Amino acid sequence: xxxxxxxxxxxxxxxxxxxxxxxxxxxxxxxxxxxxxxxxxxxxxxxxxxxxxxxxxxxxxxxxxxxxxxxxxxxxxxxxxxxxxxxxxxxxxxxxxxxxxxxxxxxxxxxxxxxxxxxxxxxxxxxxxxxxxxxxxxxxxxxxxxxxxxxxxxxxxxxxxxxxxxxxxxxxxxxxxxxxxxxxxxxxxxxxxxxxxxxxxxxxxxxxxxxxxxxxxxxxxxxxxxxxxxxxxxxxxxxxxxxxxxxxxxxxxxxxxxxxxxxxxxxxxxxxxxxxxxxxxxxxxxxxxxxxxx
Amino acid sequence: xxxxxxxxxxxxxxxxxxxxxxxxxxxxxxxxxxxxxxxxxxxxxxxxxxxxxxxxxxxxxxxxxxxxxxxxxxxxxxxxxxxxxxxxxxxxxxxxxxxxxxxxxxxxxxxxxxxxxxxxxxxxxxxxxxxxxxxxxxxxxxxxxxxxxxxxxxxxxxxxxxxxxxxxxxxxxxxxxxxxxxxxxxxxxxxxxxxxxxxxxxxxxxxxxxxxxxxxxxxxxxxxxxxxxxxxxxxxxxxxxxxxxxxxxxxxxxxxxxxxxxxxxxxxxxxxxxxxxxxxxxxxxxxxxxxxxxxxxxxxxxxxxxxxxxxxxxxxxxxxxxxxxxxxxxxxxxxxxxxxxxxxxxxxxxxxxxxxxxx
Numbered sequence: 001x002x003x004x005x006x007x008x009x010x011x012x013x014x015x016x017x018x019x020x021x022x023x024x025x026x027x028x029x030x031x032x033x034x035x036x037x038x039x040x041x042x043x044x045x046x047x048x049x050x051x052x053x054x055x056x057x058x059x060x061x062x063x064x065x066x067x068x069x070x071x072x073x074x075x076x077x078x079x080x081x082x083x084x085x086x087x088x089x090x091x092x093x094x095x096x097x098x099x100x101x102x103x104x105x106x107x108x109x110x111x112x113x114x115x116x117x118x119x120x121x122x123x124x125x126x127x128x129x130x131x132x133x134x135x136x137x138x139x140x141x142x143x144x145x146x147x148x149x150x151x152x153x154x155x156x157x158x159x160x161x162x163x164x165x166x167x168x169x170x171x172x173x174x175x176x177x178x179x180x181x182x183x184x185x186x187x188x189x190x191x192x193x194x195x196x197x198x199x200x201x202x203x204x205x206x207x208x209x210x211x212x213x214x215x216x217x218x219x220x221x222x223x224x225x226x227x228x229x230x231x232x233x234x235x236x237x238x239x240x241x242x243x244x245x246x247x248x249x250x251x252x253x254x255x256x257x258x259x260x261x262x263x264x265x266x267x268x269x270x271x272x273x274x275x276x277x278x279x280x281x282x283x284x285x286x287x288x289x290x291x292x293x294x
Numbered sequence: 295x296x297x298x299x300x301x302x303x304x305x306x307x308x309x310x311x312x313x314x315x316x317x318x319x320x321x322x323x324x325x326x327x328x329x330x331x332x333x334x335x336x337x338x339x340x341x342x343x344x345x346x347x348x349x350x351x352x353x354x355x356x357x358x359x360x361x362x363x364x365x366x367x368x369x370x371x372x373x374x375x376x377x378x379x380x381x382x383x384x385x386x387x388x389x390x391x392x393x394x395x396x397x398x399x400x401x402x403x404x405x406x407x408x409x410x411x412x413x414x415x416x417x418x419x420x421x422x423x424x425x426x427x428x429x430x431x432x433x434x435x436x437x438x439x440x441x442x443x444x445x446x447x448x449x450x451x452x453x454x455x456x457x458x459x460x461x462x463x464x465x466x467x468x469x470x471x472x473x474x475x476x477x478x479x480x481x482x483x484x485x486x487x488x489x490x491x492x493x494x495x496x497x498x499x500x501x502x503x504x505x506x507x508x509x510x511x512x513x514x515x516x517x518x519x520x521x522x523x524x525x526x527x528x529x530x531x532x533x534x535x536x537x538x539x540x541x542x543x544x545x546x547x548x549x550x551x552x553x554x555x556x557x558x559x560x561x562x563x564x565x566x567x568x569x570x571x572x573x574x575x576x577x578x579x580x581x582x583x584x585x586x587x588x589x590x591x592x593x594x595x596x597x598x599x600x601x602x603x604x605x606x607x608x609x610x611x612x613x614x615x616x617x618x619x620x621x622x623x624x625x626x627x628x629x630x631x632x633x634x635x636x637x638x639x640x641x642x643x644x645x646x647x648x649x650x651x652x653x
Contacts, residue, residue: 192375199392211383
């Protein structure tokens with residue numbers, strides 16, 4: 001019996017070991033090393049000493065990350081932009097998911113297809129399209145100036161605003177789908193009961209629909225927050241030097257400075273940053289699980 | 295003045311007519327049951343009273359005020375859903391308090407009213423439980439408390455006993471009657487179960503295909519159905535498709551095969567040779583093993599089937615013209631049981647024959 005269950009988990013365990021645990025351990029190891037001009041470009045963690053192997057762990061990378069304003073800013077920007085984009089995605093996602101779930105059942109598959117349709121084109125092309133929309137001589141500014149609403153073009157590109165717009169746009173489908181799934185599982189009788197008991201439709205939505213969609217909303221938040229914190233392409237294309245995010249800092253350490261140790265330390269910080277909310281939310285979610293029967 | 299006045303209400307779903315130009319009044323404090331087969335429009339009518347569906351035509355008045363377009367949350371009408379629709383994320387207490395909180399009532403007053411409702415429905419011990427931790431019967435009580443605590447003008451109950459087992463159902467029927475009298479709130483039930491309708495109703499409104507066939511006291515619905523549909527919906531009945539022979543004084547004579555039928559005239563003119571459907575309840579027939587003189591409202595034939603169900607025995611008798619008449623009688627201890635192929639005589643009173651519209 002025990003062998004059978006061991007056999008069952010062997011493959012996923014092996015996969016996790018090879019492609020998650022070992023690489024993560026390597027990165028953790030490199031993050032405690034010092035850069036050097038050699039192959040590989042970092043010092044070994046253990047050196048042969050007088051009495052066998054000696055641990056040579058350096059904390060310089062971590063102390064630098066938490067003292068250098070560049071990294072602190074990158075950290076702060078990552079949390080700020082990812083947080084705002086997540087909130088925007090949740091608000092829009094809730095509205096769109098609600099609209100789709102209320103549509104006639106025969107329209108719903110089409111609407112869901114439209115939501116994931118943007119994935120048919122390349123992600124890069126879609127972000128470039130946002131440059132064309134947001135730049136000073138872009139479509140949005142041209143339209144606003146044509147209508148006489150503004151005299152000078154708005155600065156939208158190379159700002160945090162541009163980054164948040166780009167991330168919200170890109171990750172919105174990841175918010176809509178889990179929220180939609182949790183809304184569609186709810187019995188319409190529940191909102192009817194709320195309204196029948198004197199709740200306005202808006203109150204019924206906040207008091208019944210949203211709490212019952214909690215697990216979907218939490219999942220949507222994670223699905224957006226986790227990739228946006230480490231996002232690299234969107235802030236690189238739509239942001240400027242002031243909006244540098246952790247992913248960009250990591251990329252430049254690795255590819256421009258060839259400082260593998262610093263890049264690894266940043267990667268470790270990023271992972272911890274993402275692990276914490278995931279674990280907290282998972283704990284919250286396991287706390288209560290409302291039934292969803294028709 | 296009736297509490298609720300439904301005037302010429304219609305509801306269409308595409309080409310289908312769910313409710314067809316329907317008029318109905320509900321009196322203050324009464325218990326009215328909408329009875330009909332599934333798909334007859336009774337639930338749609340209930341949802342229109344609650345405001346969850348809008349009528350396409352007609353008006354709904356409550357206390358003489360037009361509420362046809364009033365949204366559900368502004369109506370002093372509450373509904374108990376068939377699925378109970380308890381909020382799964384809220385405790386029993388919070389479920390019951392939900393409606394009062396929406397009224398902006400002071401929390402002390404809410405607590406008092408919730409306690410009172412929980413005591414009335416004997417669910418005082420479950421306040422902190424979540425709905426999924428309750429049995430079906432307990433959930434039903436919470437749903438009832440949640441609607442009653444609002445002290446509505448009208449309580450709507452959609453198949454309230456559908457999910458309960460038989461024993462609990464009978465107990466709950468009695469309790470619903472008691473609550474109706476105790477609170478003075480008018481109850482409107484929807485059900486497809488005629489026994490349930492009989493047990494719950496002050497008046498029964500029989501619905502079919504979006505229209506009301508008959509609205510009357512349960513006893514009259516059973517004894518004096520107006521048409522074939524109502525007669526057979528309530529219980530088994532013999533139906534005689536007869537031809538009128540003559541109308542003499544206050545009696546009408548008719549013929550159905552070899553049967554001579556005589557029933558009381560009701561003011562409706564029935565010319566000779568006109569068609570008349572007559573209903574006769576099984577238990578209104580007296581069964582005798584001693585020969586009876588031939589005459590109106592008597593028959594004799596051979597027993598071809600016996601159905602013994604404890605307190606009653608139902609027999610099928612084939613007359614000499616092959617008509618089959620069903621009769622049932624209470625099983626008395628000293629009466630020897632009727633046997634197959636025995637010849638029996640049947641007789642009934644003229645009043646037991648009910649002229650029915652054959653629609």
